[in-house]
Amino acid sequence: MIREDNVTLQTLREDLAGERLTLKEYVMRKEGSALLSTAINKHLLTAYKSYPSVRGQVFTTITKGDGEGSDVRFPNMAGCNPQYIPELSEVPFDNLDITSTTVSAEKFGLRMGISQEMVDDNEVSLIGWVTSRVGVKMAELQDQEAFKALDTFFSTGALLNNGNVVTWMGNKDRGKYYTTGTLTNGCTASGTGSWEDIINTALAVMKGQQITLQGQTYKYPVYVDTIVVPIYKELGVRKVVNTTMTVSYLGIAATTAAADMSKVNLPGNNVFNGILKVVASPFVGRGLAYILQAGRGLVFLEREAIRVDRQANWAFEAEEIKAITRFMPAVVEERSIFGIITTTA
Secondary structure, X not given: OOOOOOOOHHHHHHHHHHHOOXXXXXXOOOOHHHHHHHHHHHHHHHHHHHOXXXXXXXXXXXXXXXXXXXXXXXXXXXXXXXXXXXXXOOOOOOOOOOOEEEEEOEEEEEEEEEEHHHHHOOOHHHHHHHHHHHHHHHHHHHHHHHHHXXXXXXXHHHHHHHOOOOXXXXXXXXXXXXXXXXXXXXXXXXXXXXXHHHHHHHHHHHHHOEEEEOOEEEEOOOOOOEEEEEHHHXXXXXXXXOOOEEEEEEEOOOOOOOOOOOEEEEEEEOOOOOOOEEEEEOOOOOOEEEEEOOOOOEEEEEEEEEEEEEEEEOOOOEEEEEEEEEEEEEEOOHHHEEEEEEOOO
């Protein structure tokens, strides 16, 4: 008997072998087609979850279930501060909607085909391979879109100049674009600038910033813990923040005219060691980097992680599988991010 509970492509292959049944015969059964869809869906989701995504290290995922709508409003919390309350006095109510950002989930997807020949020839393994690739590409798309949303918010000009990141949603220009803007905190570093200088500047700026709302000035500290870089800058940054020891030069007066002892190498503890977690992604724009507090200011609204539908395609004598996901990344608290435009190695 073909197992119906916990069916997967692996158990399906085992059951077909034991029953001496072909995939073609199996899908012609009343329940076979539905169970094949279930097996494909599980396989797709497993591949989707196996992708080594890094967006989760930076973005906070907000999950919305069915029937809850696709829009989420994120209020500005800058003016939300607890206040002293005298005895028998009213508890003050802070207005969280001085400014707010509304994020709407958008739909992304693709179709793949399972040919009649694959069914006729019992190619369960090949179907599994195709399904895995689709699952990986769906997960990869989410990483791509997450960092694209951050890059376009920070500096459209820099992106266009580098030519490796576009501002529209998805892989093709279909007419919908990400929000463009700028970050309050950031710097432009020259080729001679060092990561030590950049990190030192970012730490001071982010901890010491202030914001004025409705005539009142508030401290607005952000305790950064992550640096996001494109992959070609990863090793250079790791040398700074992951090295336990550093070597510096110290001037010492020469003891004789002939002796060249004006400088010596002195090792010491690296004060930058472990101060920031490094996140490198091929989807971060070339020449851009970010120092931020992970999980703050960047959201990933996930309305529907992944969904699979099957139908017959009579024109091509194939099974057509449609994979759909609905999500949207966004910057909702730009003061929590320090943006960098740099050519520093």
